[in-house]
Amino acid sequence: MADIKDPENTLVMETTKGTVVIEMRPDLAPNHVAHIKTLVREKFYDGIVFHRVIDGFMAQTGCPQGTGTGGSKYPDLKQEFNAEPHVRGTVSMARAMNPNSANSQFFICFDDARFLDKQYTVWGKVIEGMDNVDKIKRGEPVRDPDKIVSVVVAADAA
8 A cells, every 4th residue: 555644635546447546735736635525525536437538648537427527516616726747647627718617527647748737736646556547448538438436535544
């Protein structure tokens, strides 16, 4: 298991490809991290598919409809753009054209995507299981997609 420094700010995500551990960064995006933790604790992400997966770029999830069009019951978030680079393992919020339209969808970068820097809110990084992220089925949309089986805040799993 990963070296979890802060269980309250670490997610353990079981996917159809294996476990992925995400270290959240409340120092970069406190409101986004708090929002994600609320959704995780409500089991919002359990069973949600990776609906948009682009080889060499990223895997996106968090849409309850599985299409990239939906969000949670909560209002959209005000952006918390930061200087953290979009590199392999970065976890960042998806959004529409409006910078303040992030809600529940997020993506994990397969490779460097520095053109996204300071335009999307980075809120975490994969610290274990990137090999499992690499196995997620590709597509836009994905046929018979991989999914998040369950996610927990590490502090709740003890």
